[in-house]
Amino acid sequence: MSETHALFVPIQLGRHTLPHRIAMAPLTRSRAGQPGNVPTSMNVEYYRQRASAALIVTEATQISQQGQGYAWTPGIHTAEQIRGWRAVSDAVHAEGGKIFLQLWHVGRISHPVFQPEGSLPVAPSAIPVPGKTFIADENGNGIWVDIPIPQALTLGGIAAIVDDFRAAARNAMAAGMDGVEIHAGNGYLLDQFINSNSNRRDDRYGGSFENRARLLLEVVDAVSTEVGHANVGVRLTPMGRFMGMGDETPEETFGYIAQHLNDRSLAYLHLVEPAIVGTEKDEQYDPRWDSIIKLMRERFEGVLMLAGGYTLDSAKRAIENGRADVIAFGRPFIANPDLPQRLREGFALNEPDPSTFFGGSEAGYIDYPALALESR
Numbered sequence: 191m192s193e194t195h196a197l198f199v200p201i202q203l204g205r206h207t208l209p210h211r212i213a214m215a216p217l218t219r220s221r222a223g224q225p226g227n228v229p230t231s232m233n234v235e236y237y238r239q240r241a242s243a244a245l246i247v248t249e250a251t252q253i254s255q256q257g258q259g260y261a262w263t264p265g266i267h268t269a270e271q272i273r274g275w276r277a278v279s280d281a282v283h284a285e286g287g288k289i290f291l292q293l294w295h296v297g298r299i300s301h302p303v304f305q306p307e308g309s310l311p312v313a314p315s316a317i318p319v320p321g322k323t324f325i326a327d328e329n330g331n332g333i334w335v336d337i338p339i340p341q342a343l344t345l346g347g348i349a350a351i352v353d354d355f356r357a358a359a360r361n362a363m364a365a366g367m368d369g370v371e372i373h374a375g376n377g378y379l380l381d382q383f384i385n386s387n388s389n390r391r392d393d394r395y396g397g398s399f400e401n402r403a404r405l406l407l408e409v410v411d412a413v414s415t416e417v418g419h420a421n422v423g424v425r426l427t428p429m430g431r432f433m434g435m436g437d438e439t440p441e442e443t444f445g446y447i448a449q450h451l452n453d454r455s456l457a458y459l460h461l462v463e464p465a466i467v468g469t470e471k472d473e474q475y476d477p478r479w480d481s482i483i484k485l486m487r488e489r490f491e492g493v494l495m496l497a498g499g500y501t502l503d504s505a506k507r508a509i510e511n512g513r514a515d516v517i518a519f520g521r522p523f524i525a526n527p528d529l530p531q532r533l534r535e536g537f538a539l540n541e542p543d544p545s546t547f548f549g550g551s552e553a554g555y556i557d558y559p560a561l562a563l564e565s566r
């Protein structure tokens with residue numbers, strides 16, 4: 191018997207009424223067509239299969255060549271990429287789904303092989319980066335490599351990135367997307383500016399938390415002016431430690447950001463529970479998170495989406511007790527194209543295979559089975 195728990199009750203998000211509260215989290219799968227990082231018919235099929243999500247947030251998609259940091263991730267800065275994404279959004283819409291494109295600039299998490307003219311990746315500050323990135327070797331196989339010390343952005347370089355976000359948002363709408371999600375988490379460019387660990391600037395983009403939040407808010411304003419604030423979401427990972435993140439003033443920083451995003455009437459704010467921001471459980475879970483999320487929930491009055499290790503039970507609890515309005519599922523959606531139906535009707539879930547998360551072909555991508563009608 192199907193149930194009508196609050197998790198399955200519609201909600202308004204921006205211009206759209208979502209049929210339930212189970213969204214698909216953004217998931218990098220490293221399978222864009224080469225050359226050119228262009229979505230393919232296989233990518234179209236992957237998203238089409240998952241169109242019963244209340245909202246699909248696409249995999250992180252670079253806004254410019256400079257914004258790429260890993261092999262085979264898609265972009266939204268060329269005409270071919272726009273055409274590729276148009277086929278994806280058309281397929282999702284034909285199934286009755288909604289889809290926002292996640293806009294991504296990796297900042298320092300990159301490598302000269304991806305950068306224009308082989309230059310150093312850009313960052314708020316030229317300091318060493320703890321972490322590795324994933325490039326293709328001469329045989330086309332993925333290998334993990336060290337990240338060089340990045341170059342600090344000039345003010346002109348920062349302004350150019352704001353323009354790149356604006357243009358990419360325009361391109362996403364031209365590709366038929368229902369909106370865009372600005373990726374400001376997981377240790378990528380905007381998060382590098384926000385966190386004091388990675389931002390040692392002494393100009394208007396560094397120092398105080400207001401200054402460290404400035405680039406995010408400028409990007410939000412540029413993108414909102416371009417595509418309309420109701421078509422814009424923001425993803426943050428407060429207290430995340432991934433890729434060397436860490437902030438001296440997390441309550442002030444993220445409280446301030448939540449307040450200022452609230453003033454901008456966005457479609458939604460998307461936060462990742464810090465215990466899990468990538469594929470690994472963070473052993474250094476910071477207990478201050480509970481007060482930070484409470485503060486952000488108070489200050490941001492719009493739709494709040496939460497992700498990170500959710501199950502059917504914890505998702506139900508989070509909706510019931512008002513912790514969140516929408517829950518985004520990541521890995522469960524990799525393995526269960528029809529996840530909302532499975533959760534609603536209480537069916538068992540397929541287990542995702544981490545060995546096929548990044549790169550490869552159809553296996554572990556479009557061959558996870560949907561519920562067969564006869565199994566009901």
Ligand code: FNR
Nearest residue numbers: 215216217218249250497498499500519520521547
């Ligand atoms: C991710 N995650 C992620 N987050 C993001 O903002 N943009 C992205 O492109 C990706 N890519 C990505 C790839 C893979 C293979 C994994 C497993 C995760 C994080 C993801 O959106 C989500 O927050 C986490 O997976 C936690 O949710 P689950 O998987 O516990 O439901």
